[in-house]
Amino acid sequence: MTFDVPVFDVKNLMLTINEQTILENISLQIHKGEYTALIGPNGGGKTTLIRLLLGLQKANSGEIRLFGVLQKDFQNWDKIGYVPQRAAQVDLNFPATVLEVVMMGRTAKRGFFGREREEDVLAVEEAMQKMDVTHLKARLIGTLSGGQRQRVMIARALASKPEVLILDEPNTGVDIVSQQRFYALLRELNSKEKLTILFITHDIGVIADDIGRLLTVNQSLLTCNDPKEAMSCAEMSKLYGIDAHLLHNHHHH
């Protein structure tokens, strides 16, 4: 165990909306280099937890620290790349080429008048190469397939050279072949680039062999440190709201 400052340090997070408990008693630490999947039933609070971490929503109580800094004082948002759930479903008529979308990832780092410096261009080229979208750079975002669009959105997140990548159901609307390629890419980013990855998914069967840690959210949080054991974990089954054994068998067929 290292003594580095956790990337995310969450203590006793509580969120109620209209007297309905959405999340309760969430405590969680994610360390640098971890590869973590977040699962749970629909409406269980997965996306909400991510939104709280990113400051898009406010909790009723509890504390969130990013890289050791209280969220309200945190400034280095470029360290965190975020790919939201609806990323593959952008406005198809929006006038943006792939290059323009990936360049958005440099927005916070560029100076007045949007001057593109050499480092911006290099970072964007590198991100496009990693996600294999360089050949699409002149294409309009609305003309791409769901899988291609998804890769462009991740390239945009990578363009700011983040230390953490957060993805919310990155495979919505993406075909199976692209999915497998995609998970191979995530694994590579985690192992080679030392990127800390946290993502929401439904494809627990597909990724169980790769991930380092599995978190289950259904109002409260449960951690399984060994994902291979997760499937036989009775609590996991209860929290996930489906028959875990069925899911497990399905995975091996």
Next chain:
Amino acid sequence: MIEMFQYEFMQRAFLAGIIIAVLASVSGSFIVLRQYSMMTETLAHSALVGVAVGLLVGSSPLWTAVVVALISAWTIEYLRSYYHLYSDAILAIFLSGSLALAVIIVSLAGAFNSSLFSYLFGSILSVSTEDVMTMFIFGGIALMVLLAFYKEFYFIAFDEEVAQTSGVKVKVFNFLLVTIVAVIIALSIRVVGTLLIGALMVIPTVAALQYRQGFARTIWLALGFSLLSVVVGMTSSYYFSLPSGATIVMAVLIIFIVSLVINRR
């Protein structure tokens, strides 16, 4: 065509028109992509309240229009971002509320006359040298701010939440954008009129979008369409003695229809 430039008022009107074409199309691009098109109509009606106040108290209607449009823009943005009210409902309330208020003020002032008519539909005759100077200075500032932060406005229009999580101060930029738009609208109503300025901000961009290009090219196209319609509109306004706002909007409308037809899928 050359003959009309013998008149100083036409020189002033064209200068003002070109300034407005640039301002309206560039700011309009962000407004359209932000799906904020109705904002232009609402702020134009708020500017009309300013004009009415100006006519009532006898001060420059241009200045009072800027002030009232700004107050209105900030209030709308505040209600939208802090109270999470429906954006289109807020805009509708402000639009009809402003119009009602403007009519009452104008009636009280007993100024329901040609002066108001020229602010509703635009008039190339009413542009003074002072107006052109004001447009040039404040329009120039608005354009500089817009260009200085265009990448932030563009990112926010594409994906507000991701922009926020990547460190862009979304609330600040939303206020800045409506501020710029309010100023541009108030400056433009002399030539284009409060009822028609919205069209000049929205239609060139929507026409440009039909050509399915990236953002940079879309803005250039919108700017070109805007300049062309102002030149054609003002020329026909002069030769046919029609309100300039109406002829400009008809010109841009024709460009839009042609763009739609030649790019149909």
